[in-house]
Every structure is written in structure tokens, then in C-alpha cells.
Amino acid sequence: MRRRVLALAVVVIAVVAAVTTTYAYRASLFPASTSNKPSTRVVHIPRGSSAEPVGFDVTHFQENFPTGNYPYPVNIRVTIGVNNTIEWVNDDTVGHTVTALVAPTDSLKFNSGLISAGQTFSVTLTTPGVYRYTCAWHNWLAGQITVTPA
Numbered sequence: 001m002r003r004r005v006l007a008l009a010v011v012v013i014a015v016v017a018a019v020t021t022t023y024a025y026r027a028s029l030f031p032a033s034t035s036n037k038p039s040t041r042v043v044h045i046p047r048g049s050s051a052e053p054v055g056f057d058v059t060h061f062q063e064n065f066p067t068g069n070y071p072y073p074v075n076i077r078v079t080i081g082v083n084n085t086i087e088w089v090n091d092d093t094v095g096h097t098v099t100a101l102v103a104p105t106d107s108l109k110f111n112s113g114l115i116s117a118g119q120t121f122s123v124t125l126t127t128p129g130v131y132r133y134t135c136a137w138h139n140w141l142a143g144q145i146t147v148t149p150a
């Protein structure tokens with residue numbers, strides 16, 4: 001009887017040790033850090049941004065923005081990691097678009113279509129590089145997204 005209890009204790013200890021070791025091993029494979037988790041970056045389109053700013057030159061914009069030589073301030077500059085998502089929230093009272101004019105080779109030029117007031121649009125960028133976008137109706141609303149490799 002005593003021998004049986006001892007044998008049972010050995011088995012229990014062995015099982016506990018095996019389970020603990022397995023957990024520790026798995027924890028080392030999948031660290032608790034969230035740094036590699038896909039994340040979403042939110043960009044707000046401000047209320048009133050449909051009003052054309054003084055001095056805006058649409059011809060100059062169209063000629064120079066795609067080349068990156070456009071001196072007018074690009075409203076939004078965002079840097080995100082690859083496979084992360086960027087979401088635009090239209091806080092304005094009129095519709096806007098986010099329409100990519102520049103995107104890395106072999107990647108899609110995203111185009112939201114009309115984002116109505118209060119609506120959102122999001123895109124997950126899977127190719128590193130520089131993206132430049134504008135609102136199709138209000139070209140002064142423009143931005144640049146830099147996607148860094150993982």
C-alpha cells in the first residue's frame with residue numbers, strides 16, 4: 001500500500017513537471033509582448049476641412065504631389081508597421097475620400113470611395129514603402145503614410 005502511494009506520488013510529480021515545462025517552453029515561443037500584434041492607427045478628418053485654404057493651387061498640387069516635391073504642408077504624416085491598419089474617421093459634415101496617388105510597386109492604390117459624414121474607412125497595408133493620398137474632391141486634404149518592414 002505504501003509503495004502504491006509512493007508510485008502515485010512519483011507519477012503526479014512527473015505530470016506536474018511535464019506540464020510546467022511545456023507551459024514555460026510555449027511561453028518562450030509566444031512571448032506576452034504585444035509589439036508584434038497588428039494594430040490600427042486612427043486618423044480623423046477634421047470638421048470644416050472641406051473649406052479650401054487660401055493660396056491652394058490645384059494645378060501645382062497635381063503636378064508635384066505624386067513626385068513628393070509638393071511644398072504645401074501634407075496634413076497627415078503617419079508611420080506604421082507592415083500589416084498594420086490605418087482607419088480614417090470622417091468628423092466633417094460632408095463626404096471625403098482617401099485616394100492613393102502614390103503607392104509602392106506591386107501594391108494596390110487604395111481608394112475609399114466616398115466616406116460620408118460620420119463614416120469610416122480602413123485599409124491594411126501589406127507592402128512596405130511610401131503611400132501618398134488625397135481627397136478626390138478636396139486635394140488640400142492630403143497625407144503620407146510610411147509603412148516600415150516588420
Ligand SMILES: [Cu+2]
Nearest residue numbers: 096135137138
Ligand atoms: Cu474631401
